[in-house]
Amino acid sequence: MMRSRGFAVHSFVFWVLLMGVPALGQEQQKHLQSERISGSAGDVLEDDPVGRLKVFIYELPSKYNKKILAKDPRCLTHMFATEIFMHRFLLSSPVRTLNPEEADWFYTPVYTTCDLTPNGLPLPFKSPRMMRSAIQYISTNWPYWNRTEGADHFFVVPHDFGACFHYQEEKAIERGILPLLQRATLVQTFGQRYHVCLKEGSITVPPYAPPQKMQAHLIPPSTPRSIFVYFRGLFYDVGNDPEGGYYARGARASVWENFKDNPLFDISTEHPATYYEDMQRAVFCLCPLGWAPWSPRLVEGVIFGCIPVIIADDIVLPFADAIPWEEIGVFVEEKDVPRLDSILTSIPPEVILRKQRLLANPAMKQAMLFPQPAQPGDAFHQILNGLARKLPHDSGVYLKQNQKLLNWTAGPVGDLKPW
Ligand SMILES: *[C@@H]1O[C@H](CO)[C@@H](O)[C@H](O)[C@H]1NC(C)=O
Numbered sequence: 001m002m003r004s005r006g007f008a009v010h011s012f013v014f015w016v017l018l019m020g021v022p023a024l025g026q027e028q029q030k031h032l033q034s035e036r037i038s039g040s041a042g043d044v045l046e047d048d049p050v051g052r053l054k055v056f057i058y059e060l061p062s063k064y065n066k067k068i069l070a071k072d073p074r075c076l077t078h079m080f081a082t083e084i085f086m087h088r089f090l091l092s093s094p095v096r097t098l099n100p101e102e103a104d105w106f107y108t109p110v111y112t113t114c115d116l117t118p119n120g121l122p123l124p125f126k127s128p129r130m131m132r133s134a135i136q137y138i139s140t141n142w143p144y145w146n147r148t149e150g151a152d153h154f155f156v157v158p159h160d161f162g163a164c165f166h167y168q169e170e171k172a173i174e175r176g177i178l179p180l181l182q183r184a185t186l187v188q189t190f191g192q193r194y195h196v197c198l199k200e201g202s203i204t205v206p207p208y209a210p211p212q213k214m215q216a217h218l219i220p221p222s223t224p225r226s227i228f229v230y231f232r233g234l235f236y237d238v239g240n241d242p243e244g245g246y247y248a249r250g251a252r253a254s255v256w257e258n259f260k261d262n263p264l265f266d267i268s269t270e271h272p273a274t275y276y277e278d279m280q281r282a283v284f285c286l287c288p289l290g291w292a293p294w295s296p297r298l299v300e301g302v303i304f305g306c307i308p309v310i311i312a313d314d315i316v317l318p319f320a321d322a323i324p325w326e327e328i329g330v331f332v333e334e335k336d337v338p339r340l341d342s343i344l345t346s347i348p349p350e351v352i353l354r355k356q357r358l359l360a361n362p363a364m365k366q367a368m369l370f371p372q373p374a375q376p377g378d379a380f381h382q383i384l385n386g387l388a389r390k391l392p393h394d395s396g397v398y399l400k401q402n403q404k405l406l407n408w409t410a411g412p413v414g415d416l417k418p419w
């Protein structure tokens with residue numbers, strides 16, 4: 001078990017920095033909390049999607065969704081649960097249309113990540129066959145798929161590497177995006193520039209984090225942030241990585257090796273029961289890449305007002321067109337991890353306070369969550385905004401008579417087997 005030494009404040013500068021907000025008078029604090037963060041700098045882009053798009057939901061046999069969920073209700077709480085909640089949300093959303101002729105977007109409710117190991121890890125091995133089968137079903141029962149070969153269809157594919165359907169990056173890259181989805185819009189958690197598993201026009205969303213559970217762990221916002229840097233998670237993954245466990249392109253190992261004895265760093269593999277509370281007592285929360293560039297820490301950082309320190313080169317963050325990540329987070333290049341201490345300690349207190357203030361904006365938190373029932377400005381809302389911004393469809397998406405662009409037999413032979 002790894003555990004760094006307890007946190008101790010050594011310099012006056014840190015003391016001021018950490019105690020800055022709680023040390024303010026009540027009036028000032030109130031002012032800080034109610035201050036409207038004005039202009040586009042720092043605010044969440046607020047659009048109302050209702051009236052700007054119409055979505056038709058295909059009715060699929062329950063073996064593609066409800067039956068799978070009934071077999072394993074744990075699918076409702078893991079970080080890929082977005083695919084289920086998005087379905088439920090759309091069924092009662094005002095953007096839904098029952099008339100496919102007037103739809104701008106078509107949605108196929110297929111739960112591809114709800115195949116869990118006994119330990120609760122989602123396995124994507126059956127996903128390609130299942131997805132092919134669902135597309136076969138909609139393309140034979142309705143005329144809309146063939147019209148565009150999916151270019152006006154969107155799919156929620158929240159797995160590690162989206163529609164590449166593998167949890168190991170090398171394998172995911174080798175597979176590439178499922179050929180049948182190459183014209184569709186993908187709503188996915190995976191986001192990294194210049195990567196075969198992120199195609200242009202995809203919508204990157206936050207991973208699912210349970211809103212009620214997080215809510216239940218809130219502590220008074222005036223609690224001092226007495227931890228400078230906080231992180232809980234693996235540094236090495238010896239079990240899954242044959243090369244000494246140096247996964248995450250070595251970034252996590254580097255965090256541990258450089259800062260395990262640094263008193264400013266409260267880092268450990270141990271996941272305490274007070275994890276959520278601890279994040280509310282911390283100034284910075286590390287969000288290094290793992291097997292994929294993203295993790296739920298990003299959402300947790302925003303919800304708990306802990307400035308996310310994003311260590312994942314070329315990451316594409318959720319709703320990057322609506323959320324000012326540069327303003328609320330700190331970006332550290334993977335190669336600069338050994339300098340993490342000096343990078344973070346040299347950030348001026350007023351910059352830290354500004355980031356904390358932006359994080360306190362309820363709109364920011366709302367955009368990271370998939371609450372039930374849905375709420376204005378939540379992540380569902382942001383997804384609809386993303387889809388609305390892609391309208392109207394280019395006339396080029398509609399194929400000519402008998403034109404075919406997709407190859408139904410491309411891809412690994414194993415994927416072609418019936419599901
Ligand atoms: C769509 O195209 C496929 C493959 O060409 C065909 O089998 C199917 O019947 C077509 N669907 C409709 C509704 O015409």
Ligand SMILES: *[C@@H]1O[C@H](CO)[C@@H](O)[C@H](O)[C@H]1NC(C)=O
Binds near residue numbers: 409
């Ligand atoms: C479709 O893909 C298969 C498998 O890669 C290939 O053999 C076939 O030639 C392709 N068909 C077309 C029309 O490109």
